[in-house]
Amino acid sequence: MKHFFRRKSSREVAKDRLKILLISDRVNCSPEMMELIKTDIAKVISKYMKIDSANMEIQINTKGAKGTRKKNPTLYANIPILDLHKQ
């Protein structure tokens, strides 16, 4: 029975850690630039609706066909909206 409750093997841990690590390594985008993009996006969206800019998150991910190195980076933004109608 012990086998069924075994924790993740170190091989899987290594694979998972590397996958996440390499995404940020490959994107090569500085944290300062990400911060600038974030404030600019918040500014634009704020023109139309009330958002929680303190809790918004942005990140760049790569998704592409498996087994190829040519991956398209995608910008994900998670912006909590406080009020859809500004007035």
Add this chain to the structure above:
Amino acid sequence: MSEVIVVTSGKGGVGKTTTTANVGTGLAKMGKKVCLIDTDIGLRNLDVVMGLENRIVYNLVDVVEGSCRVKQALIKDKRNPGLYLMPSAQTRDKSSVTPGQMIKVIEHLKDQFDYVILDCPAGIEQGFQNAIAGAERALVVTTPEVSAIRDADRIIGLLEANGFKQMDLIINRMRMDMVRRGDMMSASDVVDILAVPLIGVIPDDENVVIATNQGEPLVDGPSPAGKAYQNVVLRVQGKEVPFMNFDRGISFWTRVTGIFHKA
């Protein structure tokens, strides 16, 4: 038609020099004319791995500075006709050579050899830039560890940015017993992550240490690593060779218990 191949890894100590020595020797044993160039200026090692450390008179920096002709710096291998080594300088640093000068030296050697193989230093600084400057093909060496794989990924990115079309992966120091236990990434795990074609898997083999002690590459010999390197030599020439199964030598009992452990 000659080919210029750089052996690189990013991280140090994963087996670049051993790979250079064995692949080069293997190609020479098959009748090719091969020139190995140690580009690790200040920390030369390829000469000791080849067992040629006592024959060095001139080196790469002497050639670049014009203190000697290219031919004078080439050391003929003890055992294999057609195999030559251009040693690096031990008392200088990486800035003694520029990428432009490397290209010149390689252009000169290309006419006389079937294969020019460059042993790249660790890191991504000038030494790396020098080593890749004249090459058109790369062998990226890594081990199944997170640190080595991360560095290999960075190197592959840099090679792509420098216009390399052909890059092949060598996974060194593979331990099948650990893979089976779930404590080491398998070759396919590593290929999955790095997404470059695999050209060889070298088992972790104590014979590599013995061969290095003796200054004799073990390619083409009876040891597991020697056989694995021989397969790399064949694949480098475009021949298709099935990947080895390192399971041999494991007792029946381990196999039976291994099945239960997989559950």
